[in-house]
Amino acid sequence: MKFITLFLVLSLVVLMAEPGECIWGMLLNGALHVGKAIHGLLTKAPTAAEQQELDQLVFDRERAFA
DSSP, X not given: OHHHHHHHHHHHHHHHSOGGGSXXXXXXXXXXXXXXXXXXXXXXXXXXXXXXXXXXXXXXXXXXXX
């Protein structure tokens, strides 16, 4: 009788758990975060100096046509 009660209670706990509450969800989210970080390092976004240089070029071109 105790085994049946324990089985039913644990079954309800497992069935009522939210999908994001398990360890696999945390591991998957962590792996995705690491993958995005590595991708960001490999693609290398423009630095602030490069962005400022591009902004200056755009500004100069707009001023030349005005």
